[in-house]
Amino acid sequence: MATVTLHGDNVQTSGTLPKVGSKAPDFxxxxxxxxxxxxxxxxxxxxxxxxxxxxxxxxxxxSVRQFNQEASELDNTKVLCVSRDLPFALKRFCGAEGLDHVISLSDYKDGSFGKAYGLNFVNGPLETLHSRCVVVLDENGTVKYTEQVPEIADEPNYKAALEALMDD
Structure with missing residues (x-):
């Protein structure tokens, strides 16, 4: 289990993110x-x-807007925005915002992505939703970088995630 905060209150997740250098869990x-x-x-x-x-x-x-902007300049890279939102909400949001450089994916059916990646909240007001994380994979599905944002209300470290894409 990992512990993050929501406005300063501790919230636990179902596990820990995959380790850098490991194969990413399928989804x-x-x-x-x-x-x-x-x-x-x-x-x-x-x-x-x-x-x-x-x-x-x-x-x-x-975070979706920022990664959409960054993704437009990345070669051989797919940005997948993953939540437990219904696919309809993701489509509505990206359509209204004109975001077409990211791929929206939903884990609404069974939460298996969140379980496999160890990031489902197991308590608190957002229980069963995903914690805010970034995981970067290379072309072979190997984990190059992970971040579980310590305070849910904060944005991820975009720069560090994008720099991980450049490391060979």
Whole structure:
């Protein structure tokens, strides 16, 4: 278990993020058109997993906007925005904001992504949602960088995540 805070109050997660150098756990997530995507669908690409509780909060929305902006300049990289929001909410948000450089994926069906990555909240007001995390993978699905944001209301370290993409 990991402990993060929500406005200073401790909240626990279901485990810990995958270790740098390990193979990323596979996943099956739902797209905004209700089809499914797995990690294998992104093989051969660098992947940024921008993970958050809900796109309907200011900090989460900002992380999607920021990664959308950054993704437009990245070669051979897919930015996956993952939450337990319904696919319809993700589609509405990205459509209204004109965000087309990120891929929105939902873990709403069974939360298996959050369980596999050890980031589901197990207590507190956001119980069962995902904690705010960034996981960067290389073209082979190996974890290059992880960040579990210590205070849920704070944004991730975009610069560190993007720098991890450049490391060989």
């Amino acid at each position: 099956k997530l739902t797209t905004t058109d209700l089809s499914s995507k797995t990690l294998n669908d992104f093989a051969g690409n660098k992947v940024v997993l921008n993970i958050f509780p809900s796109v309907d909060t200011g900090t989460c929305a900002q």
